[in-house]
Amino acid sequence: MRRADIRRDDEDRAVSPVIATILMVAITVVLAGVLYVWANNLASEGTDTSVGTLNTYTTEDADDETGPGADDTLVKMQLTGKDDLAWAFVKITVSVGDNVYTCSVVAGDDCEISQAAGDNDNSWEPGEYLFLSEGTEDICDAAEC
Structure with a gap:
């Protein structure tokens, strides 16, 4: 019985690092996407020439x-x-x-x-x-x- 308990502890420990790695990769991908969208909008704001005159x-x-x-x-x-x-x-x-x-x-x-x-x-x-x-x-x- 002791061997079964040890084996279950080994399986539980192995799952935790895999989940942590998947979460870190997912967070990195989402963060990279958000930064890309933000930087793209920031870069395109300075080149907008559609603004007309503000004075009449x-x-x-x-x-x-x-x-x-x-x-x-x-x-x-x-x-x-x-x-x-x-x-x-x-x-x-x-x-x-x-x-x-x-x-x-x-x-x-x-x-x-x-x-x-x-x-x-x-x-x-x-x-x-x-x-x-x-x-x-x-x-x-x-x-x-």
């Missing part, structure tokens, strides 16, 4: 008449978004016919951006109007605008 604008023709010379006010724009937009992020281009003109807040460019009012000269605030005017270039004359 309204644009209307300025009341100014255009004529020869580079002093016409062309367009009045209003920021209708909810956040301020720093001038470093503002890039406006005007195209007339086949010509494209870059507008900036710096005097001496083809097209100049002027700020009508506002509390902060470093940003474009919601509800605030900007005016695009001819700078050094005669963008609109009586024949072309």
Whole structure:
């Protein structure tokens, strides 16, 4: 009878390491799968280009008449978004016919951006109007605008 008891103890001990090994392999496989999915999602988040602009604008023709010379006010724009937009992020281009003109807040460019009012000269605030005017270039004359 003693031999049967010893044999049963040996069988019970042999099952425990096998189960532990199977559990460790299963946990490792599940953990590797979770890490793969997490890393894949993390890597793909930075390459999403489907996000559109977060700011909206309204644009209307300025009341100014255009004529020869580079002093016409062309367009009045209003920021209708909810956040301020720093001038470093503002890039406006005007195209007339086949010509494209870059507008900036710096005097001496083809097209100049002027700020009508506002509390902060470093940003474009919601509800605030900007005016695009001819700078050094005669963008609109009586024949072309």
